[in-house]
Amino acid sequence: MNFKQIYLTFSLSSLLLYSFPSHAVELCGKLAQGEILVGKDSPVDVVFKQQTIRRTPQGEFLIAFGRDENSKQTLTFLDDPKNPQSVELEVSPTKWDIQNIKGVPPRKVTPSNQDIKDIEKEQKLVRKALQNNSPQSFWKKGFIQPIQGRISGQFGGQRIMNGVKRNPHAGMDIAAPEGTMVKASSDGIVTLAEPNLFYSGNVVILDHGFGLHTIYAHLSQIDVKVGQQVSQGETIGLVGKTGRATGPHLHWGASLNGVKFNPQSLLNINKANDFCFIL
Ligand SMILES: [Zn+2]
Numbered sequence: 001m002n003f004k005q006i007y008l009t010f011s012l013s014s015l016l017l018y019s020f021p022s023h024a025v026e027l028c029g030k031l032a033q034g035e036i037l038v039g040k041d042s043p044v045d046v047v048f049k050q051q052t053i054r055r056t057p058q059g060e061f062l063i064a065f066g067r068d069e070n071s072k073q074t075l076t077f078l079d080d081p082k083n084p085q086s087v088e089l090e091v092s093p094t095k096w097d098i099q100n101i102k103g104v105p106p107r108k109v110t111p112s113n114q115d116i117k118d119i120e121k122e123q124k125l126v127r128k129a130l131q132n133n134s135p136q137s138f139w140k141k142g143f144i145q146p147i148q149g150r151i152s153g154q155f156g157g158q159r160i161m162n163g164v165k166r167n168p169h170a171g172m173d174i175a176a177p178e179g180t181m182v183k184a185s186s187d188g189i190v191t192l193a194e195p196n197l198f199y200s201g202n203v204v205i206l207d208h209g210f211g212l213h214t215i216y217a218h219l220s221q222i223d224v225k226v227g228q229q230v231s232q233g234e235t236i237g238l239v240g241k242t243g244r245a246t247g248p249h250l251h252w253g254a255s256l257n258g259v260k261f262n263p264q265s266l267l268n269i270n271k272a273n274d275f276c277f278i279l
Contacts, residue, residue: 025059025077025087028276029269033094034156034262036064036212036254038269039075040276047076047084051257054210056137062210064256065091067156067168075279087279099157099169101246108199108244109161115198122197126205126215129192130255133211138187141232143266146183146216147239147250149176155262170260171215171253178220178248180239184230185214185252185266193222200251201242206230214263215253218245 025046029037039061045052048063055061063075073089111119153173159166188206191213195202200217204224207213220240230236241248254263268274 025279026276027279028274029265030092030275031065031089032092033065033069034067035094035265036062036256036261036269038062038274042077045078047078048073052078054133054135056140060137060140062139062212062256064259064261066259066261067094067096094156096168097154097157099153099159101153101159101161103246104161104244106162109164109166111198118198122199125192125194125197126200126203127258129205129207130213130258132191132207132213133257134189134207134209136189136209138189139208139210139212140270141186142270143185143214143263144183144232145174145267146185146214146252147174147176147180149174149180149249151175152249153251155260155264171217171251172263173249173251175247175249176239178238178240180248180250181235182216182219182237182239182250184232184234184236185263186232188214188230190224190226190228190230190236193224193226195222195242197243199244201245202237202240203243204236206236211257213255214266215251215255217251217253218242218249220248 025042026040027037029035042059046061053061069091071091073091074086076084076086078084152175153169155172157169159169186208188208191207192205202219202222204216205213218240219237221238224236239248239250252263254261
């Protein structure tokens with residue numbers, strides 16, 4: 001390689017570097033509380049909430065906003081580590097339901113000391129399962145609703161149980177007859193398959209890569225084991241009413257790096273009708 005070629009290669013690579021400013025990156029999804037969004041075409045590292053997040057070789061990444069997320073969020077693109085480019089995101093508020101739930105067994109609303117120990121054990125197990133941040137991008141396949149049925153509880157609803165104010169609803173409830181087959185909403189690895197937890201009853205958690213997980217609670221039966229790889233649509237268990245439930249339903253939850261969001265927003269991932277905008 002002569003001097004001229006070296007010079008050309010150098011100027012071309014710097015041109016490439018600077019011809020992809022952060023604003024050429026695309027975001028798909030809704031900029032609102034409780035939503036997940038897919039970023040596309042970022043040729044450089046992306047920082048969200050002080051963390052450099054995973055990117056596919058094609059430059060795709062995931063961000064999610066929790067139920068009570070602040071309206072001002074920042075995405076930073078490390079085009080040049082000495083001069084990072086930040087984009088301010090305006091996150092719209094979502095109006096959450098009030099859910100009045102009656103007929104909950106009293107000890108599931110006001111737990112005893114022994115129950116509190118069981119609850120702590122459950123929280124530890126679930127937190128650990130949701131911590132995984134694996135490099136496989138199973139999530140790129142997109143997601144399906146794990147069962148069909150009436151939505152009996154939306155994500156984010158402020159719950160009042162037997163008249164007592166409780167934590168907001170961290171997932172979506174779909175009512176269905178006991179024994180209905182529950183399908184994996186996308187390809188993934190089973191990271192939790194645990195019977196008899198205080199709130200969740202029999203529960204399965206799937207890891208879809210990049211810190212994204214889905215949760216399936218109150219099952220009457222678990223059909224998978226930890227470490228098992230499942231395909232989208234495969235039966236992972238049956239609908240039940242184990243744990244804190246007043247009737248048979250599936251509690252379907254979703255979490256990105258520990259941030260719970262509305263699993264319904266997964267249904268648009270990598271679908272033609274998803275709403276995308278350029279940053
Ligand atoms: Zn639920």
